[in-house]
């Protein structure tokens with residue numbers, strides 16, 4: 001039996017992939033009920049290729065809107081670079097409400113998640129692992145997969161105390177209805193000094209937006225986050241101010257952005273890290289969830305293919321570490337470049353972005369957005 005700690009994107013996808021491979025599993029989730037954290041999410045073509053292996057591409061795509069174009073813009077509104085994603089990889093990116101993605105994943109493994117059960121620690125025992133729960137119970141399993149996120153308790157035991165790396169940036173996210181966009185299939189990020197704004201259409205007149213600014217960790221909003229955000233983005237291109245104004249303040253989620261420097265060992269005995277527990281990354285490349293999905297599909301395939309669990313874990317780690325860690329590094333870098341504060345550096349960056357041959361951007365994207373089992 002395979003025990004999965006955590007029913008986030010990674011844990012649920014792994015459950016689905018194991019169910020398809022007819023491998024017995026259970027998911028233990030700390031939260032007493034499953035609520036999606038955050039407003040929206042964009043999944044790229046690589047995530048859908050992985051989801052196709054477990055029969056979930058169609059239902060996941062149906063949750064959201066396909067975005068054919070991705071652009072980085074100047075606060076005045078003109079594009080610094082614009083890429084037709086659909087011309088590079090079939091399918092493009094699809095953005096959706098997180099609650100819809102969670103529903104699709106949960107429905108695909110109905111009844112397999114036990115909520116209110118936190119994994120506290122583990123012991124590697126001969127031929128398996130003993131998993132201790134916070135409520136005092138203990139379960140023997142062939143494998144423990146830690147899909148317990150950024151603050152993973154399993155990782156803490158495996159690697160000892162590690163500090164999170166704060167990006168220097170905090171984010172706000174929300175869904176808002178009733179917004180008409182000039183280009184309803186275009187994802188836009190607008191970069192200014194120490195701040196940026198993202199517009200991600202997810203359905204008819206429905207938009208997922210995010211705002212990011214340089215700020216010390218642990219900051220709090222006053223009573224109305226909208227007031228401060230409208231001031232922060234005053235004078236930026238339409239419809240940014242209108243969109244913030246149309247969002248109820250209590251719908252806005254604020255999150256400080258952390259990651260961890262990459263590590264090369266995700267496996268210890270019969271315990272494996274997956275998703276944010278293994279490779280938490282900043283959201284700048286929009287890849288954290290996509291990589292958790294890739295991890296899950298590769299791990300289930302390795303378990304089905306290899307004669308032993310140990311052999312499968314070797315295969316899993318060998319297949320996944322370099323790719324996921326590459327995104328950790330690139331994502332962190334993108335976040336820093338997006339927020340350059342010095343005007344001459346911003347000018348240089350914008351000039352360079354305008355000069356990037358579309359062919360080069362397409363080649364880099366094709367590498368990132370490709371996934372093969």
Ligand SMILES: Cc1cc2nc3c(=O)[nH]c(=O)nc-3n(C[C@H](O)[C@H](O)[C@H](O)COP(=O)(O)OP(=O)(O)OC[C@H]3O[C@@H](n4cnc5c(N)ncnc54)[C@H](O)[C@@H]3O)c2cc1C
Pocket residue numbers: 005006007008009010011028029030031038040041042043117118119120147148149150151152153154171173255274275276277282283286287288289290291292
């Ligand atoms: C602002 C922001 C925007 C993002 N946008 C995107 C995007 O557009 N596209 C994208 O691909 N990614 C995006 N990401 C990243 C993505 O959200 C994460 O990478 C993804 O959620 C990781 O999934 P996971 O299953 O590994 O962890 P999580 O989703 O964090 O799930 C972990 C689960 O484990 C549970 N848990 C924790 N501890 C325990 C325990 N001890 N025992 C049992 N259960 C436990 C938690 O309650 C939770 O349900 C974004 C992240 C942020 C912060």
